[in-house]
Amino acid sequence: MAILAVNAGSSSLKFSLHPLQDGQVQPFVLSGNIQGLEPHGTPEMSWTYLGKKHAEALVVSADSSPFATALQGVRALVQRLEAAPDIQAVAHRVVHGGGVFTESVLVTPEILDKLASFNSLAPLHQPHNLEGIRQFQAAFPELPQIACFDTAFHASMPEVDYAFALPRSLQDQGVRRYGFHGLSYQYIMSVLQEHTIRGRGRVVMAHLGNGASLCAALAGSSVATTMGFSALDGLMMGTRSGALDAGVLLYLLEQGWTHAQMEKLLYKQSGLLGVSGISADMRKLRADGSENAQRAIDQFTHRVIRETGALVACLGGLDALAFSGGIGENDAVLRAQVCERLAWLGIRMDAQRNQEASGKQAYAIHAPDSSVEIWVIPTDEGRVAAREAAALLARQDKATAQGQAPATSALA
The missing domain is CATH 3.30.420.40 (ATPase, nucleotide binding domain)
Known part of the structure; x- marks a missing residue:
């Protein structure tokens, strides 16, 4: 089994496939990037599988879009790769979780709606992250879609650092410092502590x-x-x-x-x-x-x-x-x-x-x-997202085994 990690942008899509071994996420066996996903763009997919580099152009049909074509290209690629592990879930990098999402969550329609309310806080990233989730839900309807947040790593910041010198009423509305690049910092910290x-x-x-x-x-x-x-x-x-x-x-x-x-x-x-x-x-x-x-x-x-x-x-x-x-x-x-x-x-x-x-x-x-x-x-933000997704799925499996209803949403 493996976790597919995804980072969807305005004109590109990065993806990586991370095998699971004894429940632990391994380095990617497949890593790729699709450019040219802007409207009327021409998608070009490049990838590395088991150390070998490849590239191909993707043809957009009249009834499709560059983004949808890219997702079908990823799905077809994973299916045709020799000895590629089966995908257990898709882990998405989402830039902004606001003050609501401080850990990764299984995406539901309610969660997507809440995340969309943060679009104005990260207009270069958030809308495209969420569109990636929607498109992957359509392309991989059988797989859990898990949102992993760049802001979550900074949830430990003390109030003296995250609070602005503004009226408290604004802070109560969510006007505060959140911090970003959290998946990257989480990875850097884990590697640094290993060494x-x-x-x-x-x-x-x-x-x-x-x-x-x-x-x-x-x-x-x-x-x-x-x-x-x-x-x-x-x-x-x-x-x-x-x-x-x-x-x-x-x-x-x-x-x-x-x-x-x-x-x-x-x-x-x-x-x-x-x-x-x-x-x-x-x-x-x-x-x-x-x-x-x-x-x-x-x-x-x-x-x-x-x-x-x-x-x-x-x-x-x-x-x-x-x-x-x-x-x-x-x-x-x-x-x-x-x-x-x-x-x-x-x-x-x-x-x-x-x-x-x-x-x-x-x-x-x-x-x-x-x-x-x-x-x-x-x-390696993809590996962190994959780890987060694997940990969430393990918690759900444990809850199910104990006869509990697994929590699927931070809003539940």
């Missing part, structure tokens, strides 16, 4: 990619994070602004900007793209070499350094620093610059190991005399 005792101490994790955030963890639990009410706060990102004085938005309102214009500005036209005017891709900016490209890189790096310092203050020190995400895992220059600016913490990087780190699992890059351990840990 070093420092993972049980004061840790800052840096998920740096097109979406970027930092998380401070103490004894394995989140105590502070840079993202907040929405996925806009904190670090500068690929196309998102990060932390911004609310007065800027009031000014734009006075200038006649509409909600739609401001949403597009903050989510799609800011960050690395907005500052550079060139690209949201750090690799392209590194290769460009222009003054505008360097300005964007410097600003991104500075925000990482500044916010790391703030989280270290919340922790009262630092035992380990972990880099992950597309930029964190692959940009050795950024890692070196961040660690150089944090040398006052006793951080010492091994330059050679830093250059060697990309593409390796859980690779330590600190020097022997470093007071802080530094790690590069490629994240």
Whole structure:
């Protein structure tokens, strides 16, 4: 048996198949990505199965959509793969669970309706996550669909960190800091704790990619994070602004900007793209070499350094620093610059190991005399989602065996 993990976006679909062995989720045997799922797009599916890479174009029929075609492509692929394990459930990454969902849940119509009420809090992600669930329900009607939340890992944050300095009545309505990238942080933390005792101490994790955030963890639990009410706060990102004085938005309102214009500005036209005017891709900016490209890189790096310092203050020190995400895992220059600016913490990087780190699992890059351990840990959100789904199914099986009615909803 296996769990199929899914991450549905606006124009792409990532999936991975994780076998179960003695009830434990194993690394994926199948991993794939389908691009071109925007309206009138041409889906292209690439995948790796047992270490071998493949690719094919998917043909959209007149009575179908790119997304529906992609799902049928995934189903057909899994069915035709030699020796592929049977799927027991589909685990979906869902960005926002609000203050309601603090653990994974079996999806019901009522839960889908509640999750849709959070769409405005994560407009780049939530609607597409939920559409993925709906489409997979139609394509795999016999399988349980399980929602796994990015916000759940941060449910342990104390009120002093998640509360805004606003009237309590607004907090009672759900206006508070939630935090995101939780599935990634859950995976990084589990790997770090497998490799070093420092993972049980004061840790800052840096998920740096097109979406970027930092998380401070103490004894394995989140105590502070840079993202907040929405996925806009904190670090500068690929196309998102990060932390911004609310007065800027009031000014734009006075200038006649509409909600739609401001949403597009903050989510799609800011960050690395907005500052550079060139690209949201750090690799392209590194290769460009222009003054505008360097300005964007410097600003991104500075925000990482500044916010790391703030989280270290919340922790009262630092035992380990972990880099992950597309930029964190692959940009050795950024890692070196961040660690150089944090040398006052006793951080010492091994330059050679830093250059060697990309593409390796859980690779330590600190020097022997470093007071802080530094790690590069490629994240695997799909495996965490699969673990969450397997654990939920095991709890339900246990409840059924004991003659209890298994809970299927956090709203029950």
